[in-house]
Amino acid sequence: MIRSKKDYKFYLEADRIAKAIPKKGSLFLLIRNIIFPNYVWRFQKTLRKLEYYENCKKGIVSFVVRLFLTxxxxxxxxxxxxxxxxxxxxxxxSIAHRGTIIVSRGAKIGANCRLHACVNIGTKAGADELAPTIGDDCYIGPGVKMYGEISIPNGTAIGANAVVNTSFDEENITIAGVPARRKGKVDTFDFIIPATRIIESGYDDALDLKGLTGNKLREKLSCRPLSMDE
Known part of the structure:
Protein backbone atom coordinates (compact mmCIF):
# COMPACT_ATOMS: atom_id res chain seq x y z
CA MET A 1 0.00 0.00 0.00
CA ILE A 2 1.22 3.51 -0.80
CA ARG A 3 2.12 5.27 2.45
CA SER A 4 4.36 8.10 1.24
CA LYS A 5 5.42 10.04 -1.84
CA LYS A 6 8.46 7.75 -2.07
CA ASP A 7 6.13 4.73 -2.20
CA TYR A 8 4.01 6.45 -4.85
CA LYS A 9 7.03 7.03 -7.09
CA PHE A 10 8.20 3.44 -6.58
CA TYR A 11 4.78 1.99 -7.45
CA LEU A 12 4.49 4.18 -10.54
CA GLU A 13 7.97 3.28 -11.78
CA ALA A 14 7.39 -0.42 -11.11
CA ASP A 15 4.10 -0.31 -13.03
CA ARG A 16 5.82 1.47 -15.95
CA ILE A 17 8.53 -1.18 -16.15
CA ALA A 18 6.00 -4.02 -15.77
CA LYS A 19 4.06 -2.68 -18.75
CA ALA A 20 7.25 -2.02 -20.77
CA ILE A 21 6.39 1.66 -21.21
CA PRO A 22 9.45 3.54 -22.54
CA LYS A 23 11.04 5.88 -20.02
CA LYS A 24 11.72 8.53 -22.63
CA GLY A 25 9.68 8.42 -25.78
CA SER A 26 10.68 9.64 -29.23
CA LEU A 27 8.73 12.32 -31.07
CA PHE A 28 7.03 9.52 -33.01
CA LEU A 29 5.88 7.86 -29.76
CA LEU A 30 4.70 11.20 -28.40
CA ILE A 31 2.57 11.85 -31.48
CA ARG A 32 1.27 8.27 -31.49
CA ASN A 33 0.22 8.54 -27.85
CA ILE A 34 -1.67 11.74 -28.60
CA ILE A 35 -3.54 10.17 -31.52
CA PHE A 36 -3.89 6.68 -29.99
CA PRO A 37 -3.71 7.06 -26.20
CA ASN A 38 -2.72 4.09 -24.06
CA TYR A 39 -5.81 4.15 -21.88
CA VAL A 40 -4.79 1.15 -19.78
CA TRP A 41 -1.55 2.88 -18.77
CA ARG A 42 -3.48 6.09 -18.18
CA PHE A 43 -5.82 4.14 -15.88
CA GLN A 44 -2.93 2.64 -13.92
CA LYS A 45 -1.31 6.05 -13.42
CA THR A 46 -4.61 7.51 -12.24
CA LEU A 47 -5.17 4.55 -9.90
CA ARG A 48 -1.79 5.06 -8.24
CA LYS A 49 -2.22 8.80 -7.91
CA LEU A 50 -5.66 8.32 -6.36
CA GLU A 51 -4.19 5.78 -3.92
CA TYR A 52 -1.54 8.33 -2.95
CA TYR A 53 -4.11 11.05 -2.31
CA GLU A 54 -6.47 8.71 -0.45
CA ASN A 55 -3.73 7.37 1.82
CA CYS A 56 -1.36 10.29 2.29
CA LYS A 57 -2.92 13.68 1.55
CA LYS A 58 -5.23 15.64 3.84
CA GLY A 59 -6.82 19.08 3.73
CA ILE A 60 -9.28 20.97 1.52
CA VAL A 61 -7.03 21.30 -1.53
CA SER A 62 -6.18 17.59 -1.45
CA PHE A 63 -9.87 16.77 -1.07
CA VAL A 64 -10.67 18.73 -4.24
CA VAL A 65 -7.82 17.02 -6.11
CA ARG A 66 -9.09 13.66 -4.89
CA LEU A 67 -12.57 14.42 -6.24
CA PHE A 68 -11.07 15.23 -9.65
CA LEU A 69 -8.96 12.05 -9.60
CA THR A 70 -11.95 9.94 -8.52
CA SER A 94 0.60 -5.07 -15.53
CA ILE A 95 -2.93 -5.10 -16.95
CA ALA A 96 -2.45 -6.73 -20.34
CA HIS A 97 -5.50 -5.43 -22.22
CA ARG A 98 -8.70 -3.46 -21.91
CA GLY A 99 -11.76 -5.60 -21.21
CA THR A 100 -13.84 -6.74 -18.29
CA ILE A 101 -11.82 -7.12 -15.09
CA ILE A 102 -13.59 -7.28 -11.72
CA VAL A 103 -11.66 -7.33 -8.44
CA SER A 104 -13.13 -7.35 -4.94
CA ARG A 105 -12.12 -4.58 -2.56
CA GLY A 106 -11.29 -7.30 -0.04
CA ALA A 107 -8.68 -8.95 -2.27
CA LYS A 108 -4.96 -8.49 -1.58
CA ILE A 109 -2.57 -9.02 -4.48
CA GLY A 110 1.22 -8.82 -4.27
CA ALA A 111 3.94 -7.30 -6.42
CA ASN A 112 4.50 -7.92 -10.14
CA CYS A 113 1.06 -9.28 -10.99
CA ARG A 114 0.12 -9.60 -14.64
CA LEU A 115 -3.52 -10.20 -15.44
CA HIS A 116 -5.61 -10.46 -18.57
CA ALA A 117 -9.15 -9.67 -19.68
CA CYS A 118 -12.29 -11.28 -18.27
CA VAL A 119 -10.71 -11.97 -14.87
CA ASN A 120 -13.00 -11.98 -11.83
CA ILE A 121 -11.49 -12.01 -8.34
CA GLY A 122 -14.48 -12.13 -6.02
CA THR A 123 -15.69 -12.91 -2.52
CA LYS A 124 -17.50 -15.72 -0.87
CA ALA A 125 -21.25 -15.16 -1.30
CA GLY A 126 -22.53 -12.65 1.23
CA ALA A 127 -19.11 -11.84 2.72
CA ASP A 128 -17.40 -8.80 1.21
CA GLU A 129 -14.19 -9.28 3.20
CA LEU A 130 -13.64 -12.98 2.35
CA ALA A 131 -11.67 -12.54 -0.87
CA PRO A 132 -8.49 -14.10 -2.29
CA THR A 133 -4.97 -13.24 -1.14
CA ILE A 134 -2.46 -13.61 -3.97
CA GLY A 135 1.33 -13.56 -3.58
CA ASP A 136 4.10 -11.89 -5.58
CA ASP A 137 5.15 -12.61 -9.18
CA CYS A 138 1.83 -14.21 -10.16
CA TYR A 139 0.36 -14.55 -13.65
CA ILE A 140 -3.43 -14.62 -14.07
CA GLY A 141 -4.56 -15.78 -17.50
CA PRO A 142 -7.62 -14.66 -19.49
CA GLY A 143 -11.00 -15.60 -18.08
CA VAL A 144 -9.79 -16.74 -14.65
CA LYS A 145 -12.42 -16.79 -11.91
CA MET A 146 -11.31 -16.79 -8.25
CA TYR A 147 -13.48 -16.42 -5.19
CA GLY A 148 -13.61 -16.88 -1.45
CA GLU A 149 -11.09 -16.61 1.36
CA ILE A 150 -8.33 -18.50 -0.46
CA SER A 151 -4.57 -18.05 -0.60
CA ILE A 152 -2.42 -18.29 -3.73
CA PRO A 153 1.36 -18.42 -3.14
CA ASN A 154 4.21 -16.55 -4.83
CA GLY A 155 5.11 -17.43 -8.40
CA THR A 156 1.80 -19.04 -9.35
CA ALA A 157 0.65 -19.13 -12.98
CA ILE A 158 -3.12 -19.54 -13.35
CA GLY A 159 -4.23 -20.93 -16.70
CA ALA A 160 -6.90 -19.39 -18.91
CA ASN A 161 -10.51 -19.88 -17.79
CA ALA A 162 -9.52 -21.62 -14.56
CA VAL A 163 -11.95 -21.54 -11.64
CA VAL A 164 -10.02 -21.25 -8.38
CA ASN A 165 -11.99 -21.80 -5.18
CA THR A 166 -9.41 -23.46 -2.93
CA SER A 167 -6.03 -22.48 -1.51
CA PHE A 168 -2.66 -23.74 -2.72
CA ASP A 169 0.54 -23.91 -0.65
CA GLU A 170 3.31 -24.78 -3.11
CA GLU A 171 5.08 -21.87 -4.81
CA ASN A 172 6.08 -21.71 -8.49
CA ILE A 173 3.41 -23.99 -9.93
CA THR A 174 0.82 -23.80 -12.70
CA ILE A 175 -2.80 -24.32 -11.71
CA ALA A 176 -5.56 -24.71 -14.28
CA GLY A 177 -8.93 -26.30 -14.94
CA VAL A 178 -12.42 -26.28 -13.47
CA PRO A 179 -11.93 -26.54 -10.57
CA ALA A 180 -8.26 -25.57 -10.66
CA ARG A 181 -5.68 -28.28 -10.00
CA ARG A 182 -1.89 -28.33 -9.83
CA LYS A 183 -0.45 -29.00 -13.30
CA GLY A 184 3.29 -28.78 -12.70
CA LYS A 185 6.24 -26.54 -11.90
CA VAL A 186 6.62 -23.15 -13.55
CA ASP A 187 8.80 -20.06 -13.53
CA THR A 188 6.52 -17.06 -13.92
CA PHE A 189 9.54 -14.97 -14.97
CA ASP A 190 8.74 -16.54 -18.37
CA PHE A 191 5.41 -14.64 -18.40
CA ILE A 192 5.85 -11.47 -16.34
CA ILE A 193 8.29 -8.60 -16.00
CA PRO A 194 9.41 -8.68 -12.33
CA ALA A 195 9.55 -4.91 -12.11
CA THR A 196 10.22 -4.49 -8.40
CA ARG A 197 13.17 -6.88 -8.62
CA ILE A 198 14.52 -4.99 -11.64
CA ILE A 199 14.43 -1.71 -9.69
CA GLU A 200 15.97 -3.29 -6.59
CA SER A 201 18.77 -4.78 -8.72
CA GLY A 202 19.73 -1.33 -9.99
CA TYR A 203 18.63 -1.60 -13.61
CA ASP A 204 17.18 1.55 -15.16
CA ASP A 205 14.74 -0.21 -17.42
CA ALA A 206 13.34 -3.58 -18.43
CA LEU A 207 14.80 -2.92 -21.89
CA ASP A 208 18.23 -3.60 -20.37
CA LEU A 209 17.05 -7.19 -19.87
CA LYS A 210 15.13 -7.62 -23.13
CA GLY A 211 14.82 -11.22 -24.25
CA LEU A 212 15.80 -12.73 -20.90
CA THR A 213 13.35 -15.05 -19.16
CA GLY A 214 13.37 -17.75 -16.50
CA ASN A 215 16.65 -18.57 -14.79
CA LYS A 216 18.67 -16.37 -17.17
CA LEU A 217 16.67 -13.39 -15.94
CA ARG A 218 16.97 -14.61 -12.34
CA GLU A 219 20.75 -14.75 -12.72
CA LYS A 220 20.86 -11.13 -13.89
CA LEU A 221 18.67 -10.07 -10.97
CA SER A 222 20.64 -12.13 -8.43
CA CYS A 223 17.55 -14.22 -7.66
CA ARG A 224 17.66 -17.85 -6.60
CA PRO A 225 17.37 -20.12 -9.68
CA LEU A 226 14.40 -22.46 -9.84
CA SER A 227 14.48 -26.17 -10.50
CA MET A 228 11.73 -27.46 -12.76
CA ASP A 229 12.22 -31.04 -11.55
CA GLU A 230 9.09 -32.63 -10.11
Missing part, protein backbone atom coordinates in the same frame (compact mmCIF):
# COMPACT_ATOMS: atom_id res chain seq x y z
CA UNK A 71 -13.98 11.26 -11.46
CA UNK A 72 -11.13 10.56 -13.89
CA UNK A 73 -10.62 7.08 -12.40
CA UNK A 74 -14.36 6.36 -12.71
CA UNK A 75 -14.51 7.51 -16.35
CA UNK A 76 -11.49 5.41 -17.33
CA UNK A 77 -12.91 2.41 -15.46
CA UNK A 78 -16.15 2.63 -17.46
CA UNK A 79 -14.29 3.16 -20.75
CA UNK A 80 -12.05 0.11 -20.19
CA UNK A 81 -14.54 -2.18 -18.44
CA UNK A 82 -12.54 -2.30 -15.21
CA UNK A 83 -13.88 -2.61 -11.69
CA UNK A 84 -10.57 -2.38 -9.82
CA UNK A 85 -10.58 -0.75 -6.37
CA UNK A 86 -7.74 1.24 -4.87
CA UNK A 87 -5.21 -0.33 -2.49
CA UNK A 88 -5.57 -3.88 -3.78
CA UNK A 89 -2.55 -4.42 -6.06
CA UNK A 90 1.09 -4.19 -5.04
CA UNK A 91 3.74 -2.47 -7.21
CA UNK A 92 4.58 -3.79 -10.66
CA UNK A 93 0.98 -4.24 -11.84
Missing amino acids: KKYFNLSVKLGFSIPTNVFGPGL
Whole structure:
Protein backbone atom coordinates (compact mmCIF):
# COMPACT_ATOMS: atom_id res chain seq x y z
CA MET A 1 0.00 0.00 0.00
CA ILE A 2 1.22 3.51 -0.80
CA ARG A 3 2.12 5.27 2.45
CA SER A 4 4.36 8.10 1.24
CA LYS A 5 5.42 10.04 -1.84
CA LYS A 6 8.46 7.75 -2.07
CA ASP A 7 6.13 4.73 -2.20
CA TYR A 8 4.01 6.45 -4.85
CA LYS A 9 7.03 7.03 -7.09
CA PHE A 10 8.20 3.44 -6.58
CA TYR A 11 4.78 1.99 -7.45
CA LEU A 12 4.49 4.18 -10.54
CA GLU A 13 7.97 3.28 -11.78
CA ALA A 14 7.39 -0.42 -11.11
CA ASP A 15 4.10 -0.31 -13.03
CA ARG A 16 5.82 1.47 -15.95
CA ILE A 17 8.53 -1.18 -16.15
CA ALA A 18 6.00 -4.02 -15.77
CA LYS A 19 4.06 -2.68 -18.75
CA ALA A 20 7.25 -2.02 -20.77
CA ILE A 21 6.39 1.66 -21.21
CA PRO A 22 9.45 3.54 -22.54
CA LYS A 23 11.04 5.88 -20.02
CA LYS A 24 11.72 8.53 -22.63
CA GLY A 25 9.68 8.42 -25.78
CA SER A 26 10.68 9.64 -29.23
CA LEU A 27 8.73 12.32 -31.07
CA PHE A 28 7.03 9.52 -33.01
CA LEU A 29 5.88 7.86 -29.76
CA LEU A 30 4.70 11.20 -28.40
CA ILE A 31 2.57 11.85 -31.48
CA ARG A 32 1.27 8.27 -31.49
CA ASN A 33 0.22 8.54 -27.85
CA ILE A 34 -1.67 11.74 -28.60
CA ILE A 35 -3.54 10.17 -31.52
CA PHE A 36 -3.89 6.68 -29.99
CA PRO A 37 -3.71 7.06 -26.20
CA ASN A 38 -2.72 4.09 -24.06
CA TYR A 39 -5.81 4.15 -21.88
CA VAL A 40 -4.79 1.15 -19.78
CA TRP A 41 -1.55 2.88 -18.77
CA ARG A 42 -3.48 6.09 -18.18
CA PHE A 43 -5.82 4.14 -15.88
CA GLN A 44 -2.93 2.64 -13.92
CA LYS A 45 -1.31 6.05 -13.42
CA THR A 46 -4.61 7.51 -12.24
CA LEU A 47 -5.17 4.55 -9.90
CA ARG A 48 -1.79 5.06 -8.24
CA LYS A 49 -2.22 8.80 -7.91
CA LEU A 50 -5.66 8.32 -6.36
CA GLU A 51 -4.19 5.78 -3.92
CA TYR A 52 -1.54 8.33 -2.95
CA TYR A 53 -4.11 11.05 -2.31
CA GLU A 54 -6.47 8.71 -0.45
CA ASN A 55 -3.73 7.37 1.82
CA CYS A 56 -1.36 10.29 2.29
CA LYS A 57 -2.92 13.68 1.55
CA LYS A 58 -5.23 15.64 3.84
CA GLY A 59 -6.82 19.08 3.73
CA ILE A 60 -9.28 20.97 1.52
CA VAL A 61 -7.03 21.30 -1.53
CA SER A 62 -6.18 17.59 -1.45
CA PHE A 63 -9.87 16.77 -1.07
CA VAL A 64 -10.67 18.73 -4.24
CA VAL A 65 -7.82 17.02 -6.11
CA ARG A 66 -9.09 13.66 -4.89
CA LEU A 67 -12.57 14.42 -6.24
CA PHE A 68 -11.07 15.23 -9.65
CA LEU A 69 -8.96 12.05 -9.60
CA THR A 70 -11.95 9.94 -8.52
CA LYS A 71 -13.98 11.26 -11.46
CA LYS A 72 -11.13 10.56 -13.89
CA TYR A 73 -10.62 7.08 -12.40
CA PHE A 74 -14.36 6.36 -12.71
CA ASN A 75 -14.51 7.51 -16.35
CA LEU A 76 -11.49 5.41 -17.33
CA SER A 77 -12.91 2.41 -15.46
CA VAL A 78 -16.15 2.63 -17.46
CA LYS A 79 -14.29 3.16 -20.75
CA LEU A 80 -12.05 0.11 -20.19
CA GLY A 81 -14.54 -2.18 -18.44
CA PHE A 82 -12.54 -2.30 -15.21
CA SER A 83 -13.88 -2.61 -11.69
CA ILE A 84 -10.57 -2.38 -9.82
CA PRO A 85 -10.58 -0.75 -6.37
CA THR A 86 -7.74 1.24 -4.87
CA ASN A 87 -5.21 -0.33 -2.49
CA VAL A 88 -5.57 -3.88 -3.78
CA PHE A 89 -2.55 -4.42 -6.06
CA GLY A 90 1.09 -4.19 -5.04
CA PRO A 91 3.74 -2.47 -7.21
CA GLY A 92 4.58 -3.79 -10.66
CA LEU A 93 0.98 -4.24 -11.84
CA SER A 94 0.60 -5.07 -15.53
CA ILE A 95 -2.93 -5.10 -16.95
CA ALA A 96 -2.45 -6.73 -20.34
CA HIS A 97 -5.50 -5.43 -22.22
CA ARG A 98 -8.70 -3.46 -21.91
CA GLY A 99 -11.76 -5.60 -21.21
CA THR A 100 -13.84 -6.74 -18.29
CA ILE A 101 -11.82 -7.12 -15.09
CA ILE A 102 -13.59 -7.28 -11.72
CA VAL A 103 -11.66 -7.33 -8.44
CA SER A 104 -13.13 -7.35 -4.94
CA ARG A 105 -12.12 -4.58 -2.56
CA GLY A 106 -11.29 -7.30 -0.04
CA ALA A 107 -8.68 -8.95 -2.27
CA LYS A 108 -4.96 -8.49 -1.58
CA ILE A 109 -2.57 -9.02 -4.48
CA GLY A 110 1.22 -8.82 -4.27
CA ALA A 111 3.94 -7.30 -6.42
CA ASN A 112 4.50 -7.92 -10.14
CA CYS A 113 1.06 -9.28 -10.99
CA ARG A 114 0.12 -9.60 -14.64
CA LEU A 115 -3.52 -10.20 -15.44
CA HIS A 116 -5.61 -10.46 -18.57
CA ALA A 117 -9.15 -9.67 -19.68
CA CYS A 118 -12.29 -11.28 -18.27
CA VAL A 119 -10.71 -11.97 -14.87
CA ASN A 120 -13.00 -11.98 -11.83
CA ILE A 121 -11.49 -12.01 -8.34
CA GLY A 122 -14.48 -12.13 -6.02
CA THR A 123 -15.69 -12.91 -2.52
CA LYS A 124 -17.50 -15.72 -0.87
CA ALA A 125 -21.25 -15.16 -1.30
CA GLY A 126 -22.53 -12.65 1.23
CA ALA A 127 -19.11 -11.84 2.72
CA ASP A 128 -17.40 -8.80 1.21
CA GLU A 129 -14.19 -9.28 3.20
CA LEU A 130 -13.64 -12.98 2.35
CA ALA A 131 -11.67 -12.54 -0.87
CA PRO A 132 -8.49 -14.10 -2.29
CA THR A 133 -4.97 -13.24 -1.14
CA ILE A 134 -2.46 -13.61 -3.97
CA GLY A 135 1.33 -13.56 -3.58
CA ASP A 136 4.10 -11.89 -5.58
CA ASP A 137 5.15 -12.61 -9.18
CA CYS A 138 1.83 -14.21 -10.16
CA TYR A 139 0.36 -14.55 -13.65
CA ILE A 140 -3.43 -14.62 -14.07
CA GLY A 141 -4.56 -15.78 -17.50
CA PRO A 142 -7.62 -14.66 -19.49
CA GLY A 143 -11.00 -15.60 -18.08
CA VAL A 144 -9.79 -16.74 -14.65
CA LYS A 145 -12.42 -16.79 -11.91
CA MET A 146 -11.31 -16.79 -8.25
CA TYR A 147 -13.48 -16.42 -5.19
CA GLY A 148 -13.61 -16.88 -1.45
CA GLU A 149 -11.09 -16.61 1.36
CA ILE A 150 -8.33 -18.50 -0.46
CA SER A 151 -4.57 -18.05 -0.60
CA ILE A 152 -2.42 -18.29 -3.73
CA PRO A 153 1.36 -18.42 -3.14
CA ASN A 154 4.21 -16.55 -4.83
CA GLY A 155 5.11 -17.43 -8.40
CA THR A 156 1.80 -19.04 -9.35
CA ALA A 157 0.65 -19.13 -12.98
CA ILE A 158 -3.12 -19.54 -13.35
CA GLY A 159 -4.23 -20.93 -16.70
CA ALA A 160 -6.90 -19.39 -18.91
CA ASN A 161 -10.51 -19.88 -17.79
CA ALA A 162 -9.52 -21.62 -14.56
CA VAL A 163 -11.95 -21.54 -11.64
CA VAL A 164 -10.02 -21.25 -8.38
CA ASN A 165 -11.99 -21.80 -5.18
CA THR A 166 -9.41 -23.46 -2.93
CA SER A 167 -6.03 -22.48 -1.51
CA PHE A 168 -2.66 -23.74 -2.72
CA ASP A 169 0.54 -23.91 -0.65
CA GLU A 170 3.31 -24.78 -3.11
CA GLU A 171 5.08 -21.87 -4.81
CA ASN A 172 6.08 -21.71 -8.49
CA ILE A 173 3.41 -23.99 -9.93
CA THR A 174 0.82 -23.80 -12.70
CA ILE A 175 -2.80 -24.32 -11.71
CA ALA A 176 -5.56 -24.71 -14.28
CA GLY A 177 -8.93 -26.30 -14.94
CA VAL A 178 -12.42 -26.28 -13.47
CA PRO A 179 -11.93 -26.54 -10.57
CA ALA A 180 -8.26 -25.57 -10.66
CA ARG A 181 -5.68 -28.28 -10.00
CA ARG A 182 -1.89 -28.33 -9.83
CA LYS A 183 -0.45 -29.00 -13.30
CA GLY A 184 3.29 -28.78 -12.70
CA LYS A 185 6.24 -26.54 -11.90
CA VAL A 186 6.62 -23.15 -13.55
CA ASP A 187 8.80 -20.06 -13.53
CA THR A 188 6.52 -17.06 -13.92
CA PHE A 189 9.54 -14.97 -14.97
CA ASP A 190 8.74 -16.54 -18.37
CA PHE A 191 5.41 -14.64 -18.40
CA ILE A 192 5.85 -11.47 -16.34
CA ILE A 193 8.29 -8.60 -16.00
CA PRO A 194 9.41 -8.68 -12.33
CA ALA A 195 9.55 -4.91 -12.11
CA THR A 196 10.22 -4.49 -8.40
CA ARG A 197 13.17 -6.88 -8.62
CA ILE A 198 14.52 -4.99 -11.64
CA ILE A 199 14.43 -1.71 -9.69
CA GLU A 200 15.97 -3.29 -6.59
CA SER A 201 18.77 -4.78 -8.72
CA GLY A 202 19.73 -1.33 -9.99
CA TYR A 203 18.63 -1.60 -13.61
CA ASP A 204 17.18 1.55 -15.16
CA ASP A 205 14.74 -0.21 -17.42
CA ALA A 206 13.34 -3.58 -18.43
CA LEU A 207 14.80 -2.92 -21.89
CA ASP A 208 18.23 -3.60 -20.37
CA LEU A 209 17.05 -7.19 -19.87
CA LYS A 210 15.13 -7.62 -23.13
CA GLY A 211 14.82 -11.22 -24.25
CA LEU A 212 15.80 -12.73 -20.90
CA THR A 213 13.35 -15.05 -19.16
CA GLY A 214 13.37 -17.75 -16.50
CA ASN A 215 16.65 -18.57 -14.79
CA LYS A 216 18.67 -16.37 -17.17
CA LEU A 217 16.67 -13.39 -15.94
CA ARG A 218 16.97 -14.61 -12.34
CA GLU A 219 20.75 -14.75 -12.72
CA LYS A 220 20.86 -11.13 -13.89
CA LEU A 221 18.67 -10.07 -10.97
CA SER A 222 20.64 -12.13 -8.43
CA CYS A 223 17.55 -14.22 -7.66
CA ARG A 224 17.66 -17.85 -6.60
CA PRO A 225 17.37 -20.12 -9.68
CA LEU A 226 14.40 -22.46 -9.84
CA SER A 227 14.48 -26.17 -10.50
CA MET A 228 11.73 -27.46 -12.76
CA ASP A 229 12.22 -31.04 -11.55
CA GLU A 230 9.09 -32.63 -10.11
